[in-house]
Amino acid sequence: xxxxxxxxxxxxxxxxxxxxxxxxxxxxxxxxxxxxxxxxxxxxxxxxxxxxxxxxxxxxxxxxxxxxxxxxxxxxxxxxxxxxxxxxxxxxxxxxxxxxxxxxxxxxxxxxxxxxxxxxxxxxxxxxxxxxxxxxxxxxxxxxxxxxxxxxxxxxxxxxxxxxxxxxxxxxxxxxxxxxxxxxxxxxxxxxxxxxxxxxxxxxxxxxxxxxxxxxxxxxxxxxxxxxxxxxxxxxxxxxxxxxxxxxxxxxxxxxxxxxxxxxxxxxxxxxxxxxxxxxxxxxxxxxxxxxxxxxxxxxxxxxxxxxxxxxxxxxxxxxxxxxxxxxxxxxxxxxxxxxxxxxxxxxxxxxxxxxxxxxxxxxxxxxxxxxxxxxxxxxxxxxxxxxxxxxxxxxxxxxxxxxxxxxxxxxxxxxxxxxxxxxxxxxxxxxxxxxxxxxxxxxxxxxxxxxxxxxxxxxxxxxxxxxxxxxxxxxxxxxxxxxxxxxxxxxxxxxxxxxxxxxxxxxxxxxxxxxxxxxxxxxxxxxxxxxxxxxxxxxxxxxxxxxxxxxxxxxxxxxxxxxxxxxxxxxxxxxxxxxxxxxxxxxxxxxxxxxxxxxxxxxxxxxxxxxxxxxxxxxxxxxxxxxxxxxxxxxxxxxxxxxxxxxxxxxxxxxxxxxxxxxxxxxxxxxxxxxxxxxxxxxxxxxxxxxxxxxxxxxxxxxxxxxxxxxxxxxxxxxxxxxxxxxxxxxxxxxxxxxxxxxxxxxxxxxxxxxxxxxxxxxxxxxxxxxxxxxxxxxxxxxxxxxxxxxxxxxxxxxxxxxxxxxxxxxxx
Ligand code: GLG
Numbered sequence: 001x002x003x004x005x006x007x008x009x010x011x012x013x014x015x016x017x018x019x020x021x022x023x024x025x026x027x028x029x030x031x032x033x034x035x036x037x038x039x040x041x042x043x044x045x046x047x048x049x050x051x052x053x054x055x056x057x058x059x060x061x062x063x064x065x066x067x068x069x070x071x072x073x074x075x076x077x078x079x080x081x082x083x084x085x086x087x088x089x090x091x092x093x094x095x096x097x098x099x100x101x102x103x104x105x106x107x108x109x110x111x112x113x114x115x116x117x118x119x120x121x122x123x124x125x126x127x128x129x130x131x132x133x134x135x136x137x138x139x140x141x142x143x144x145x146x147x148x149x150x151x152x153x154x155x156x157x158x159x160x161x162x163x164x165x166x167x168x169x170x171x172x173x174x175x176x177x178x179x180x181x182x183x184x185x186x187x188x189x190x191x192x193x194x195x196x197x198x199x200x201x202x203x204x205x206x207x208x209x210x211x212x213x214x215x216x217x218x219x220x221x222x223x224x225x226x227x228x229x230x231x232x233x234x235x236x237x238x239x240x241x242x243x244x245x246x247x248x249x250x251x252x253x254x255x256x257x258x259x260x261x262x263x264x265x266x267x268x269x270x271x272x273x274x275x276x277x278x279x280x281x282x283x284x285x286x287x288x289x290x291x292x293x294x295x296x297x298x299x300x301x302x303x304x305x306x307x308x309x310x311x312x313x314x315x316x317x318x319x320x321x322x323x324x325x326x327x328x329x330x331x332x333x334x335x336x337x338x339x340x341x342x343x344x345x346x347x348x349x350x351x352x353x354x355x356x357x358x359x360x361x362x363x364x365x366x367x368x369x370x371x372x373x374x375x376x377x378x379x380x381x382x383x384x385x386x387x388x389x390x391x392x393x394x395x396x397x398x399x400x401x402x403x404x405x406x407x408x409x410x411x412x413x414x415x416x417x418x419x420x421x422x423x424x425x426x427x428x429x430x431x432x433x434x435x436x437x438x439x440x441x442x443x444x445x446x447x448x449x450x451x452x453x454x455x456x457x458x459x460x461x462x463x464x465x466x467x468x469x470x471x472x473x474x475x476x477x478x479x480x481x482x483x484x485x486x487x488x489x490x491x492x493x494x495x496x497x498x499x500x501x502x503x504x505x506x507x508x509x510x511x512x513x514x515x516x517x518x519x520x521x522x523x524x525x526x527x528x529x530x531x532x533x534x535x536x537x538x539x540x541x542x543x544x545x546x547x548x549x550x551x552x553x554x555x556x557x558x559x560x561x562x563x564x565x566x567x568x569x570x571x572x573x574x575x576x577x578x579x580x581x582x583x584x585x586x587x588x589x590x591x592x593x594x595x596x597x598x599x600x601x602x603x604x605x606x607x608x609x610x611x612x613x614x615x616x617x618x619x620x621x622x623x624x625x626x627x628x629x630x631x632x633x634x635x636x637x638x639x640x641x642x643x644x645x646x647x648x649x650x651x652x653x654x655x656x657x658x659x660x661x662x663x664x665x666x667x668x669x670x671x672x673x674x675x676x677x678x679x680x681x682x683x684x685x686x687x688x689x690x691x692x693x694x695x696x697x698x699x700x701x702x703x704x705x706x707x708x709x710x711x712x713x714x715x716x717x718x719x720x721x722x723x724x725x726x727x728x729x730x731x732x733x734x735x736x737x738x739x740x741x742x743x744x745x746x747x748x749x750x751x752x753x754x755x756x757x758x759x760x761x762x763x764x765x766x767x768x769x770x771x772x773x774x775x776x777x778x779x780x781x782x783x784x785x786x787x788x789x790x791x792x793x794x795x796x797x798x799x800x801x802x803x804x805x806x807x808x809x810x811x812x813x814x
Contacts, residue, residue, distance in 0.1 A: 001041060001083050006090035009037040022094070028164055030096050031074070031104035034087065035167035038077050042213040045222035048808050053132055054298065059307060061126060061133040061796070061803045064287060064321060065119040065314035066280060067263070068137045068225060069111030069144075071466065071626030073168045073212075075102050076124075079470050080217045106161045107627050108168075109143035110227075112267040112584075113545045114460075114652050115353050117626065118431075118789075119314055121652075124463040125793035127216030127223045128489060130805040136287035138279060139169075139210045139227035142262040147584050147623040149529075152600030156265075156587050168212050169227075175209035177289040178233065179282050185374050190334075198331065199374035205256045206231045207286035217465050217489060220808035228286040230259035266586045267545040268359035277320075277363055277371060284321040288328060302333050306346035310801035313350045313425065316361045316417035322348060322424030323375040326382070331374070337381070349800045350421040350428050351458070353649050355438055356549070362414035365407070379406055379415060386423050394450065404446050422447045422454075427800045429458045432650035432671040438691065456799065459671055460650040461792035464491050467656045471630035474513040475660065479781075482506070491659075491785035501778040504771070511774050514637070514661065521635035524621075524628065525580070531607055531619045533578040538767050541662070542640035543582035543624050543632055546592040549647040552581065553595050553737070554749045555640055556602055558760050559618055560717040563602075566612045575764040576615045579603075582624035582632065594737045596620070601726040601734075629653075634660045637773075638763060641666035642756065644747040646691035648672075655787035661777040665763055667752070671787070679783045683776045687759035688752045697751060704745035707753065714753050718742070 013033035014020055020029050053060065078084040088098045111117060119135065126133035145156040180201030190196050207228040214223040233256070259278050291309050292302075300308060313319050322344060329340035354360070369376050383406040390396050390404060406423065408414045422428055422444060428451075430436030436457035440448040448455050469476045469488050479487060483496040500506040518535035526532055533539075542555050559579050566572055581599050585592035603618030621628060639657030641648075641664050648670035658664060658675055666672040667688035676684040689697065708715050722738045724731040741749055767773055785791075797803045 001086060003086045003089040003093070006037060006083070006087055007093060009040065010034055010090065010094065013037055027096070027100055028104050030091070030094070031101045032165070032167050034091065034101055035074055038074065038081070039167060039213065041081060042077065042215050042222050044810065045215060045220050045808065046213045046224070048220060048810055049132065049222050052806055052808055056806070058132055058806055059801070059803050060309055061131060061801050062287070062291065062309050062311045063119060063122060063133065063135045063314060064284060064311060064318035065116070065135065065137050066283065066317035067111030067116030068119045068123070068135060068227070069116035069626060070108045070120045070225070072102070072105040072107050074105050075470055076466055077215055079465060080215045082218055106164065107625055108161055108166070109159055109625055110137065110140050110263060112144055112263070112265060114650070115315060118460055118652055121461065121463040121789040122793055123214045123223065123225060124465060125461070125789040127214050127221045128219060128465070129790060129793055129797070130216060130219050130221045130807055131793070131797055131803045132806060133223045135214070135225040136283065137225070137227050138260055138283045139229040140260055140263040144263055144584065145265055145587070149600060149620060149622045152597045152604070154585055154593055154596050169210045172209040172211055175290065177207050177286045178204050179207055179285045180204050181278065181371050183373065185377060197374070197377070204233050205259060205282060206233050207282060209290070220810050226290070228260065228283045230256055230282060232256040265584070267547065268354055268356055274367055274371070277367065280317055281320050281324070281372060284318045285324050288321060288325050292328060302329065302335065303339070303343070305343050309347060310349065310803055311347050312796070312801070313348060313421055315351065315353045316421050319350070319417045319421035320375065322420050323378045323382070326378050327374055344424055345426050348425040350425040352418065352428065352430055352439055352444070355435065355443055355649065356647065357443070360443065361417040362408060363417065365413040365415060368415055379420065382420070382423060383407060390450065400446065404450070418443070426454060427456060428454045429456045429800070430649065431458065431460045432674060433457050433459060434673050434691070435649040435670060438646060458792055458795050459674055460652050460655070461787050461789035462652050462655045462659070463789045464488055464659065466630070467633060468659055472517065472634035472660055474516055475634060478509055478513055489790065491788040491790070494782050494785045497778055497782035501775045501782070507771060507774040507778065510661070510778055511770065514777070517634040521631050524631055525619050528622055529619055531603070531617065533617055533619060534576070537576040537578045538637045539580060539635055540577050540638040540640065541580045541632060541636040541657070543580070543621070543629065544653050546583045546585040546595055548591055549747050550643050551747055551749055552583070552599065553741070554642055554752065554756055555579070556599055557714070557717050557749070557753060558757060559602055559606065559616065560720060561713050561757055562616055563606055563612055564713065564716050564720070566615060570611045574615055575767045579616070579618045580621060580632070581619070582621035582628070584624065591737060591740060594734065598721070598726070598734055598737060605726050629656070633657055636660065636662040638662060639664045641669070641672050642688070643667060643669045644752070645669045645689055645694050647747065655784065658780050658784040659787065661781045663773070663776055663780060665759060674786065675784070678786055679780045683779050685759050685763050687755040689748065694748055697748065702745070702748065702751065704750040705742050707750035708742065711754055713757065714750065
C-alpha cells in the first residue's frame, strides 16, 4: 500500500465511516479513519485465511483464556504489515503526526498481568508462524482498572476503554449462542425409548461474537480473536411489560449484561465469586458451541472434533469446558459416554500457571449445583469412573483416592477445577522448567504418578515484534544494521551479536541507544510524576503486579539501606541509581496496597533530601500497562526478578528485559533459571535461597526476627519504617507491614536480605565499568533468543496440538 493510497483511504473513511469533513476532524477521528484503513487491509488477509480453512481439511488451535491483554493494536499492525513509513508519510501530508495518532488509542486491557499478556503474545506468534488459530475469551466492557496514585496510595478508576468505540473489532450479530443457567435436571425417554437426562434451566443469556483480526508479521495469515459479549435473550419480558411493570421488564436484560461487565482484577485469584463462575461458563460454552457449528458447517462428523480442534485451557479458568463438551456431546449430540470422553480427552490440553495454593480454583458445591446442575452430575460421573479406574488399575488406598478426587471433601465440599482439567486433558504443562518439575512434585504429584506421559514443560516466551521491534526501534535498527533483520522471526540469530560485544565502537552505539531510551522514559516519568531522573544514572527497574511473593518490599529495603549509608556518610561514593517501580495491586489486597504506599513514601523522603538525592531517586510509574511497558523495558539497565524461589511460575517481564539488554538481579525462580543458563552465570546477578532451601528453612521453623537481630543494616531499615520516618511521624500506617515481616514473613524477605544487599553491592561494582556492563548487556540480548513466543508456540504446535503451518496465498491483490 502506497502513501497516496493510504491517504485516499483515510479520507474516504473520514467521510463514509465517520462522517466528518477533514476540516472538522479531531485527532481521534483521524486515528479511527487510519485504524479502519489498516483494518480493511487485515480483512483481505482474514478472508483468505478463513477461505483456506474452509477449503482444506485443517486443524485449528483454539486458545481458551479468560484474559487477553492485547495492548494497543495500531502500532503493532503497522509493524506486522510493514507499512509504517508509508502511513507516517500519508498522515504527515494531512497535517498529522503518526505518534499523536498512536497516542489516541485506548489500550484494551482485558487481562491482569502475565497470564493475559502471554495469551496475546501467543496469538501474535501463531499468526506469524502461519498456524490457524482462534483465541476465545470475554469482551469485558471494563478491563483492568486504571491506577492513579493519590498521596502515595493506589486509587482505582474504571477502565472505560470502549467509550470512544473500538475500530478493531467487528460485531458478528449472526454468531450468537444461548447459554443456560440454573434450574434442574430430569429423566425423559427419547424417541427410541431410551432413558436420558435433560437439563431444564431457568435462565438463558445470549452470547454475541466480536472478532478482532490478528495479523502475523509479514505473512498473509490473519487469525481471529473472538470475544463474547453477554446480552439478554429478549430486550423485554413481554409478560411483565404488558402488565405494566416496565422497569421490571428490563431487569433481566440488566442482569444478563452484567456477566461480561468487568474483569476481575485479581492476578492470582482466590475469590469464589458467583459472577466469576458465570463468566467462565458463559465464554466456554459459547466457544465450544462455536467449534461444533464450524465442524457442522464443514460437513464433518462429530467424531472428528479432536482432529479439527486442539483446545488449550489457559489455567483452570476455562476448565469447566471439560464438563461442557461432555454435555454437548452426550446430551445434545447423543454420543455414548465412552465416545464423548475419548473426544474430550483428545481435545483438551491444560496449562498450569501457578503453584500458590490459594490461587488454585475450587468452587463450593452448593453454588455449582445452583448454577450448573447438569454439569455437577457430569462431574460426579467423570469422578466416579475416574476413581473406579484408579482403584482397579492402580490399587490405590483410600487416602490416595481422596487426594485425587474432583471433589474436596475436607470441610465444605468444593469442586477442584485443576483436577477436572487434569482428568479431562491429554497434556498437562507448566510454564518454565522449574515450575513443571515442582508441579510434578507438589500440587499435581498424584496425577503425575498416574499419568507421567501427560506431563510436559512449555517455557513461556514473549513476542519480539511488540517487545523489541516496536518498543525499541533504535536498538532494533542497530541490530538489523549489524546482523540483518532475520532475528525478528528467528531470535536465535541474535547470537550473531556475540562477537560485537568485543567491538568498542559497537558498544558505544549500544550505549547511546540505551541512553536515548532512558531519556525518553525520564521525560515520561517527569510528566507523569514530576520526578526528575538523570539518564546517566543506573535505571534499576521492577515492574509487575504488586504481590508479597514478588517482594517489592525487599527492593525498597535496599533503597532504605543505601539511604541510611548516605545519611551516615554523605560523601560515600556510591553509583547513582534511579529506582523505578510500577504495578497494580488487587483492589482488595491490603498488604500489597501498603507496599505501594511505602514505595511512594520512601520516594518522597529520598527525592527531597539534598543529602541523598544526588545519588538516589525513587519513582513509581502510575498505571503500569502494555503501553508504558513498551517505554520501560527498553530503558532498563537492571531488571529486578526477586521473587521467593518456588513461587513465580515463570515470569515473562524477565524475558522482555533480557531481550532489551537489561542485566538481571534475580533468584533461582521460574524462568530466571533458564535465562541464567542461556546468558551465562557470569552475566547474571544471582542471589537468594533455592526452592529446597526455602522449604527446609520453613520446615525447621522460620524466625524472621532472628535475621533483624543479626543484621544491623536490616534492623536500622525496619526501625526507620516503624518510627514513622517515611510517614510524617505516623507510626500506624506501616505497622501491618512491619508486623507481618517481623512476625511471619511468609515470603522470606528477611532471610534473603543480606544476600540481596551483597549482590546489589556487586551490581554497583560492575556498573562502575561501563565497557564491561555494556559487554554483558549485549550478551544478554544476544543469548535471549530462546525466550521468543515463536519458540514456545512451535513447541505447543508440534508436541501438543499437532497444528501445522499453512501459508496463505492472496489470490486477487487488487
Ligand atoms: C502467571 C504466573 C507467572 C507466569 C504467567 C504466565 O504468576 O509467573 O509468567 O502466569 O504463565 N498469574 C500469572 O501471571
